[in-house]
Amino acid sequence: MAHGLSKSRLMSFRQCPRRLWLERHRPELAEEVPGQDAAFATGHEVGDVARQLYDPAGDGLFIEYDQGLAAAMARTREALAGPSAAPIFEATFERDGLLVRTDVLERGDTGPRLVEVKASTSVKPEHLVDCAIQSWVLESTPARPKSVSLAHVDNRFVYPGDGRYQGLLVEQDLTQETAPLREQVPGWVRSARRVLAGPEPAAAIGTRCWTPYECPFQGHCWRKVDHSVADLPGIGQRLDQLLAEGHYDLRELPEDLVTSPDQRRVWRAAQRGTAELSLAARQELRSYGSPRFFLDFETISFAVPRWAGTRPYQQLPFQWSLHVEDARGRLAHEEFLDLSGELPARAVAESLLEATRGSGPVFMYTAFEKTCLRTLAAFCPDLRDGLEALADRLVDLLPIAKRHYYHPAMRGSWSIKKLLPTIAPELDYAGLGTIREGGAAQQAYAEAIAPGTDAARREEIRRDLLAYCGQDTLAMVTVARYLEGAV
Numbered sequence: 365m366a367h368g369l370s371k372s373r374l375m376s377f378r379q380c381p382r383r384l385w386l387e388r389h390r391p392e393l394a395e396e397v398p399g400q401d402a403a404f405a406t407g408h409e410v411g412d413v414a415r416q417l418y419d420p421a422g423d424g425l426f427i428e429y430d431q432g433l434a435a436a437m438a439r440t441r442e443a444l445a446g447p448s449a450a451p452i453f454e455a456t457f458e459r460d461g462l463l464v465r466t467d468v469l470e471r472g473d474t475g476p477r478l479v480e481v482k483a484s485t486s487v488k489p490e491h492l493v494d495c496a497i498q499s500w501v502l503e504s505t506p507a508r509p510k511s512v513s514l515a516h517v518d519n520r521f522v523y524p525g526d527g528r529y530q531g532l533l534v535e536q537d538l539t540q541e542t543a544p545l546r547e548q549v550p551g552w553v554r555s556a557r558r559v560l561a562g563p564e565p566a567a568a569i570g571t572r573c574w575t576p577y578e579c580p581f582q583g584h585c586w587r588k589v590d591h592s593v594a595d596l597p598g599i600g601q602r603l604d605q606l607l608a609e610g611h612y613d614l615r616e617l618p619e620d621l622v623t624s625p626d627q628r629r630v631w632r633a634a635q636r637g638t639a640e641l642s643l644a645a646r647q648e649l650r651s652y653g654s655p656r657f658f659l660d661f662e663t664i665s666f667a668v669p670r671w672a673g674t675r676p677y678q679q680l681p682f683q684w685s686l687h688v689e690d691a692r693g694r695l696a697h698e699e700f701l702d703l704s705g706e707l708p709a710r711a712v713a714e715s716l717l718e719a720t721r722g723s724g725p726v727f728m729y730t731a732f733e734k735t736c737l738r739t740l741a742a743f744c745p746d747l748r749d750g751l752e753a754l755a756d757r758l759v760d761l762l763p764i765a766k767r768h769y770y771h772p773a774m775r776g777s778w779s780i781k782k783l784l785p786t787i788a789p790e791l792d793y794a795g796l797g798t799i800r801e802g803g804a805a806q807q808a809y810a811e812a813i814a815p816g817t818d819a820a821r822r823e824e825i826r827r828d829l830l831a832y833c834g835q836d837t838l839a840m841v842t843v844a845r846y847l848e849g850a851v
Contacts, residue, residue, distance in 0.1 A: 369556060371464045371497050374549075377556040378493060379577065382567035385559055386581045394580035399803050403483075406667045410483040410517060411467065413529050413668050415453050418468050418479065424451040433463065444506050459501040462553055466498055468515075469507055478502060478509040479535070483667050485519045485677065487536050490576040495538050496545035503546075511539045517667055517676045525672030532668065532676065570604035589613040591634040595776030597626045626766075633772040639786065641847075645768035649848035652759065654691035656844070657726040659684065659716075659758075660836040661736045662805045662829065671707040673743070681736045682708040682809055685833040686719050687841050695841065701829055703822060705813035709743035716740075717750045726757045729780050729840055734758055761840055768847055784839045787846045791839060797828040805832055 377384040386393055415424065425443050429436050436456035443452050452469040468479035480495050491514050499512050518534040559565055569586055573579045586592070591614035593599070593606050611617050614634045622631045633640055662683040667676050674680060683701040690696075700715040702708035720726060728734070734755050741751040766778045771786035781801070785792050793800045799808050811817055812825040 369462050369553065369560075371462070371494065371501075374462065374497055374552060374556055375490070375494065375577075377559065378552065379575075380567050380572055380579065381556075381559045381565050382585065383579050383581060384556060385564055386584065388560055389564070390584075393584045395583050397578045397580050398801075400578070402803055402807055405807075406483045409668050410533075411481055413532060414468065414481040414515060417529060417533060418451050418470065419453075421450070423448070424453060427452065427454045427456055427465075429454070429456070429465070433458075436465075455507065457501050457505055457507070459504045460550070460553060461557075462497070462501055462549075464498045464501045466502070469509075475510040476502070476507045478512045480512075480514045481533070482514060482516045485517050487514055487516060487538070488576065492538060492541055492545055496542040497549055497552075499542055500546045500549040511537060512542050513537050513539075519676045519678075521669075521676060523669035523672055523674055529668070568604070568608065570607050571601060572604075587612045591615055591772065591775075593617055595634075596622070596630055597776045598624055599627070629770050630772075630776050633770050637772060639771040640769065642768040645764065645847040646849045648764060648768070649844060652725045653723075654689070655722070655724040656689045657720055657724055657757075658687040658689070658837040658840040658844070659720075659726050659728055659733055660833055660840070661712075661733055662802070662809070662833050663736065664806050664809050666810075674707070679732075679736065679739065680707070680709065681712045681740060683805075683829060683833050684712060684716055685830075685837040686716075687837040689841060697834065697837075699830055699834060701826060701833075703809070703812045703826060705815075707743070709740055710747075713740040713744045713747050713751060717747065717754065720754055720757075724757070725759045726754065727759050727761045727840055727844060729761050729836075729843075731758075731760055761844060765843055765847065780836070780839050780843065783843060788839075788842045791835065791842060793832075793835060796831055796835060799825075799828040799832040805829060 373384055373387060376387055415426070418424070425448070427436050427439050427443070433456065436454075437458060440452065440455045440457065443455070449471045451471065453467065455466045455469045457464055457466070466478055467481040470477040470479060478495070478498060480491065480498065482491060484491075495512050495514060499509055502509055513535045515533040515535045517532060521531045523529070523532075567585070569582075573582050573585070579585075589612055593611050593614050594603055595614060596603075599606075606617070606621065611621070614631060617631065619631065622628050629640060661681040663679040663681050665677050665679050666674075669676055669678070671680075682703075684699065686698045688696045688698070698719045700712060700719075702711045704711075726733075737751050737755045737758075741748040744751070762778060762780075765783060769783070770778075771783070773786050774782040781793055799805050808825045808829060812822050812829075817825075
């Protein structure tokens with residue numbers, strides 16, 4: 365029995381043969397993929413709820429993998445041969461050396477039914493491949509499925525509370541859609557084995573390196589250049605064509621291949637190696653009065669809602685930072701963070717309205733803060749008027765920065781984390797504690813409100829969250845002052 369090729373490895377092969385080869389032969393070359401751990405945790409959380417929903421009686425069987433493949437397969441065979449018709453979770457099968465573990469295998473009067481569970485909010489093309497692989501393997505077993513479905517998160521679901529998650533997952537029958545793909549699986553397996561048996565294969569780089577999944581071997585495969593053509597904003601699928609034509613370094617790219625105004629700015633800055641700053645930025649910034657407020661929210665987004673009245677993946681503010689600059693340029697800072705573990709909407713809204721009393725523009729970086737205010741208003745209808753008035757004062761600093769400034773070190777991005785080091789390297793986010801980006805802030809918040817987190821760790825998280833969010837608004841102040849010519 366030829367083991368060693370799992371469903372996930374075959375999916376890697378489908379994305380890129382070289383990725384499969386590297387996963388097997390050179391795994392030490394893999395680099396950390398941002399957000400991967402959080403994605404795995406979300407998948408496990410959705411999977412836990414799925415087991416509750418598909419096994420309300422609690423008599424289903426979970427196939428542990430603690431003693432390896434052979435033991436898991438033996439337990440699966442025993443479960444299928446037994447009298448129970450209860451669902452089996454993580455049932456383990458092998459066909460021609462290809463290993464799969466099924467999320468849900470339902471039995472009963474309708475016969476075996478395969479259900480794959482995903483934490484996404486829709487069915488994606490790669491999910492069809494995933495289900496087809498599993499279905500092909502199960503064809504040769506007593507669990508040959510009569511139907512194949514995918515259950516994904518319904519982001520319209522509103523959690524009623526008390527652990528009642530009926531309706532969180534919605535199913536789509538993929539039996540017909542996966543049938544033609546299922547026939548191709550043996551060919552994929554043969555091709556994957558040939559790749560694994562040979563030397564490291566050549567493979568074209570491009571959008572496949574992050575579609576459908578971020579590849580951890582990009583640092584190994586991509587040519588090392590200071591300014592990649594991938595830095596061109598809005599390049600999309602055209603990137604594949606440029607790379608196929610041998611264009612890797614932005615500085616060597618012919619000008620007639622650069623199309624949009626944003627791309628021309630990025631290309632021009634790479635050629636010159638210098639920043640571009642428009643003097644018109646000063647006039648635009650000075651048109652705003654004082655005092656000036658600089659606002660940033662941090663939010664949490666649970667796939668499985670924790671609070672009644674909330675939806676899956678709904679961005680819920682739990683923290684804000686506010687820098688206030690008066691007419692003489694003096695700065696004051698206010699902040700708020702709710703680690704109570706309760707729905708933070710009201711506490712966040714009330715404290716923010718108190719801190720932003722009066723008049724004056726409220727700067728944000730991207731329109732996300734406006735979305736957050738709408739969310740707060742939905743949960744606090746009695747505060748809607750004040751929150752809408754605050755939203756009317758919002759000014760997005762991002763398009764202002766994008767119109768007037770670019771530095772080649774920004775690598776085609778106007779995110780504040782890319783822009784800030786080019787004008788104020790002393791404020792680099794790398795100097796912060798354990799929280800340096802939004803995903804880490806969400807993970808830290810979830811840990812802080814977890815019942816098992818001790819007081820010392822919670823206090824450490826509090827300090828790091830306050831420092832991170834405060835850095836965001838201080839960064840906005842710094843960018844605004846730079847564009848206005850005040851520094």
